[in-house]
Amino acid sequence: MFLKPRLNAPAASRPRRTLAFRLTVAYSLVGLSLVLLATASLYIVLRTELDRSTELFLADKLHVLRTILRERPNDRDALREEIELETAARRYQQFYIRLLDDRGVPILTTPGMAEQLDVAELIRQTRNRPEHSVSMTGFHGRGFRVASAMAWSGSSPARRDTIQIAIDISQEEELLLRYRWWFWAILLASSVLFPLLGYRIARHGIRPVEEIAATARSITSTNLRERIRAEGYPSELASLAGTFNEMLDRLEESFERISRFSADIAHDLRTPVNNIRGESEVALARARDVKEYREVIESTLEEAVRLSELIGDLLFLARAESPLTELRRERVNVGKLLGAVRDYYEASASDGGLSLLADEGAEPLTAELDRALMLRAVSNLVSNAIAHSPTGATVTLAARAEGAAIRIEVSDTGVGIPAEALPRVFDRFFRVDPSRSKASGGTGLGLAIVQSIMTLHGGRAEISSQFGHGTCVTLCIPVLAAS
Numbered sequence: 402m403f404l405k406p407r408l409n410a411p412a413a414s415r416p417r418r419t420l421a422f423r424l425t426v427a428y429s430l431v432g433l434s435l436v437l438l439a440t441a442s443l444y445i446v447l448r449t450e451l452d453r454s455t456e457l458f459l460a461d462k463l464h465v466l467r468t469i470l471r472e473r474p475n476d477r478d479a480l481r482e483e484i485e486l487e488t489a490a491r492r493y494q495q496f497y498i499r500l501l502d503d504r505g506v507p508i509l510t511t512p513g514m515a516e517q518l519d520v521a522e523l524i525r526q527t528r529n530r531p532e533h534s535v536s537m538t539g540f541h542g543r544g545f546r547v548a549s550a551m552a553w554s555g556s557s558p559a560r561r562d563t564i565q566i567a568i569d570i571s572q573e574e575e576l577l578l579r580y581r582w583w584f585w586a587i588l589l590a591s592s593v594l595f596p597l598l599g600y601r602i603a604r605h606g607i608r609p610v611e612e613i614a615a616t617a618r619s620i621t622s623t624n625l626r627e628r629i630r631a632e633g634y635p636s637e638l639a640s641l642a643g644t645f646n647e648m649l650d651r652l653e654e655s656f657e658r659i660s661r662f663s664a665d666i667a668h669d670l671r672t673p674v675n676n677i678r679g680e681s682e683v684a685l686a687r688a689r690d691v692k693e694y695r696e697v698i699e700s701t702l703e704e705a706v707r708l709s710e711l712i713g714d715l716l717f718l719a720r721a722e723s724p725l726t727e728l729r730r731e732r733v734n735v736g737k738l739l740g741a742v743r744d745y746y747e748a749s750a751s752d753g754g755l756s757l758l759a760d761e762g763a764e765p766l767t768a769e770l771d772r773a774l775m776l777r778a779v780s781n782l783v784s785n786a787i788a789h790s791p792t793g794a795t796v797t798l799a800a801r802a803e804g805a806a807i808r809i810e811v812s813d814t815g816v817g818i819p820a821e822a823l824p825r826v827f828d829r830f831f832r833v834d835p836s837r838s839k840a841s842g843g844t845g846l847g848l849a850i851v852q853s854i855m856t857l858h859g860g861r862a863e864i865s866s867q868f869g870h871g872t873c874v875t876l877c878i879p880v881l882a883a884s
């Protein structure tokens with residue numbers, strides 16, 4: 402025989418990452434991306450703004466020089482002021498200017514320009530890009546922004562001069578360099594801090610989940626009273642804890658019911674077995690005549706019948722609870738079914754001085770039901786009604802359609818059930834007065850069986866009773882096919 406390969410084997414063998422780990426990774430990635438995005442975009446904005454301010458400065462200088470050349474071509478002092486003197490007074494954004502005549506001979510040059518940058522390189526760089534600024538590096542590694550432009554000097558005849566201008570942008574470059582250092586430092590600090598903070602937040606967030614898991618682990622069948630204390634939990638986890646506690650409530654109740662049920666079974670099985678044993682021992686203690694033996698065997702048989710009925714009922718309940726149990730549905734005339742039950746119980750009812758009536762209704766009422774089970778359910782109700790009704794009482798069976806359901810009612814004018822016992826009458830082995838019912842042979846399983854039959858049919862059984870006045874049990878069944 403071949404063993405089926407486990408399809409999920411690789412996934413199962415892969416080590417599982419903890420939720421805290423996943424959350425930490427997610428927080429860190431998101432945090433780092435945000436820091437990266439913010440600092441990088443700030444850097445780009447800063448660089449663009451610095452470039453723009455240099456361009457504006459360049460354009461402004463060219464404009465001033467052109468104006469002087471055009472309007473006051475012979476005002477040497479004004480030109481010298483602009484080209485030679487102004488930059489000497491500056492500490493920031495120093496600039497160097499060369500003014501050349503139309504033959505390329507320098508007219509005025511800012512002092513120190515030739516020491517700062519290669520003028521020939523400046524001419525080469527700007528030759529084909531008039532009016533545009535270009536970056537270049539000076540002799541001392543300083544950054545410059547250079548441009549070259551035409552200027553018309555005088556009016557008639559106008560002379561075409563050339564202005565070469567270089568602006569020292571090393572301070573801006575230093576600023577950007579410092580910014581980049583800060584950028585890497587912030588990124589490094591974030592990549593250490595985010596995982597640490599993320600881990601703390603994740604641990605704090607999943608602490609309630611771990612507490613719930615710890616409680617779940619500590620719960621055993623002997624320890625079902627344990628509950629999760631959800632104070633201080635966020636609402637989602639508080640509702641999870643609440644749901645979990647409700648599940649434990651239900652489990653605890655079911656466990657209690659099951660253990661009560663087992664104790665009841667043991668008790669109910671022991672009584673007839675003890676009776677059989679006791680009677681047999683007494684009978685065998687000395688020699689007896691045939692009549693005495695006969696009496697003992699009859700009594701033993703009675704107990705055996707009781708035992709086998711009890712076992713049969715228990716087996717029925719166990720099978721009814723199995724999800725594999727299927728109904729043998731057939732078209733049943735409900736009125737006729739009630740008539741059959743009435744006929745069956747007629748004799749015992751009249752023995753007890755009761756009148757047993759079946760209201761079969763004017764209209765025939767049919768539905769897809771399991772006939773044998775329905776007979777059993779209605780019989781259980783009628784036998785209860787007969788058992789708990791004094792002479793002169795009436796037991797009535799009736800059926801009617803109500804919307805998409807049919808309702809079968811078995812009512813009596815008997816002793817009734819006390820209000821406090823009413824909610825428990827459908828429980829297994831429950832008897833309002835165990836001693837009295839024992840005498841009449843009741844085991845307390847009849848109504849539990851009725852309820853399971855209703856559950857199998859997708860319906861339910863309801864009971865109402867007035868103590869001292871009578872009881873009415875209603876079977877409410879959704880109809881699959883009724884005419």
Ligand SMILES: Nc1ncnc2c1ncn2[C@@H]1O[C@H](COP(=O)(O)OP(=O)(O)OP(=O)(O)O)[C@@H](O)[C@H]1O
Nearest residue numbers: 785786789817826832833843844845846847848872
């Ligand atoms: N019509 C009724 N009138 C008064 N009491 C009732 C009536 N039907 C049920 N009871 C009460 O409910 C209890 C449970 O009923 P149920 O049919 O489950 O068990 P039982 O009749 O005692 O035993 P079983 O039906 O297994 O032989 C009964 O013991 C009885 O006290």
Ligand SMILES: [Mg+2]
Nearest residue numbers: 781785847848
């Ligand atoms: Mg009964």
